[in-house]
Amino acid sequence: MTLIQKQMVIVGAGPQALFLVREYSRIGYSVTLIGRRNEIAMYSCYAVKVPVTTEEDLIQALTDLAAKSQLLDCIVASGFYLSFLMNHFPNFFTIFNVFPKDVEALAVFLNKLNTYQLAEEITCKYPKSILLSQLDEDTDYKSIKFPQIVKWNQDIYLYQNPSFKTCLVKDVKELKNLVQTLIGREKESLVMQEYLGTDLQNNFSFGAYFDQGKLVAGICVNEVRHYRSGVSSVVEEYRGKYSQLIEEESVQLIGKTSFTGFLDVEFKIFNGEPYLLEVNPRPFGFIKIMKLKYPDLIPFIVGECAGNRKNPKQVQWMNMLRDMVLAVKNPLKIVHMFSVLLNFNSRTFDVWDIRDLKPFFQQVKR
Template identity: 25%
Template sequence: MSVLITTGESIKALTIARSLGEKKISITIGSSENRSISSFSRYCHSNFLYPSPSNSQKFISALSHFLNHNHHDVLIPVHSKDTIIISKYREKLEKYTTIPLASYDTMLTLSDKSKLPSIAKELEIKIPKTFLPSSNYPLQKISEIIQYPVVIKLRNRTSSIGQTYAYNADDLCQKYQKTILTYNLAPNEYPIIQEYINGVGYGVSMLYNRGELRAKFTHKRIREYPITGGPSTYRISTKHAKMESIAEQLLSHNSWHGVAMVEFKLNNEGEPYLLEVNPRFWGSLNTAVLSGVDFPYLLYQMAVEGDTPRVMDYNINVVSMNYCIDTLTRYNLFKSQKSLHIIKDFMVFPYHDDIASIKDPLPIIRFMYQGLMKGKRV
């Protein structure tokens, strides 16, 4: 049995490769970058270099040609961009392989942050107050009535890409226009403005088989990078019945298929607020696998056999981190807080790392080498 995994330069692709490779499944790592970190894994049997998904036609054409001439039982997209593009052209690609994804329309609905508030309202789910400037509701008017601080978010981006914070009306208007110019956004792509919720970040991850829940997992963010908000660098497995119920309600309502991670913020009063839905694998995937919810293998099993056993229980208080990136987080926290406990955190052992592995040592070497080269170029 064989699997093609996209976005081999990502850590979650490495987690998927290790999970499936340990079960003797043949792994091909696809990437638009030569010599990606996942391609250095002992579990990688072959590589596929494809054009950047930024050019969707060339990307799909290359993928289709490769799958036509190289049999793979399952295609697992990893990054948001490839996932949505592959979902759009799934009919063309499924001539050659199985692709366990939700429909393209469902993907667009749940990944678009401007559409999520109306869904949340329909389902009576709490969400931060969200605004989208228009001719009827101009930016200036919003800037005068919204409570600060606020977050400016691109509609279809994840991992804090394009995310900025504004602290007063002038700041909001300036940063909003700058975001539009920086990302060359058309009016139908303009970002949303969302009131900032103080609290702790959580992620509820789920696997669905054609509208039916098959597995779930919750993690709590301890640290993230950048420290103002981004992917978690240090997190712990936990449970939260209310968040899990909300995530299930949301995904079931949309007849979800495949994996997804629903992000929440637990405010200072203990009330969860829905932030966004990531319609693909997530950066903290390793924490789930270590805790006993092996999402990559469950997804593979579902794709190949038609279904998979339900996994609703797992180990809590399992800690994992990306030690290299978390070092940057701790450095920035120390600069801002001048607290010695941040320094003590550097000596926390043992811990589970997202990249470093005695059984599979080359990816961390490649990752650190890439970091050094980027540092030299700067």
């Protein structure tokens, strides 16, 4: 008698997906990966690859897989894919056993203003925010303290690049000029927030795995260096004065839902207090640090390991190529960069893996 191999579908093929493809393949899963040809995980030696070019291709590929086998386990490893599937293919959540799980929780966390409403229930601070679509001729612009930052309240694009990720507006004139360039759909999806400062070293995250709103494993990190806004090059486990409060508020917030899966909760320290920026309800960019902190996490999640041991060391994560570029631009960072590189016992790299080299060299090629 032959045993039926466990199957996993992973949607989206960025660095987060690459980590999951490797981990699930190495514990014996048959993994199918769906993504665009140029996404980094599509170059892995693991997984059956299903390349898609358009949004229609994506829906068709998922429909075909579901027709062959109902309720396959499926991890969506990208917020862009998750938002698209929520809005344009809701049947996806009934034909697959989807992680992250709980559609009601996703509807909250994929929308910043909905997340802030939930944060009200635990008295968690967050930046004052307003949708651009709510600005009109009756708006009292004198009451708005500039500069303000414009962000996406929710993702509306999948394979189309938005004109910007964030935009700083310094006065009413800049704000009105920006609004005039937007189409209606964008106005409904962009939010303007009070600006909490330029120091990206005040950015912290709580990366975690939850099961029905209960914390399974988590780590508080400081995003030490940024390649660009929202893209880290070095992340370090944080045990400082705000770490306990960040973890407590994250656990309370997610505990208001039945969320299951990986996520990260982003905070910024402003005026000596943590402010909630957003919840990203999907595997996060520095997810590989979770394996360093919890070596048995994936086997534990799928029930193949009885314990979930925790590494007591203070751990670090690095994207080597991004950080080398930053070091060239700012030689003062070289000493710290080498200290991370040489921290062999408590450091992990983003896509580097000696057993799966092609994704790293593809990253170099880019």
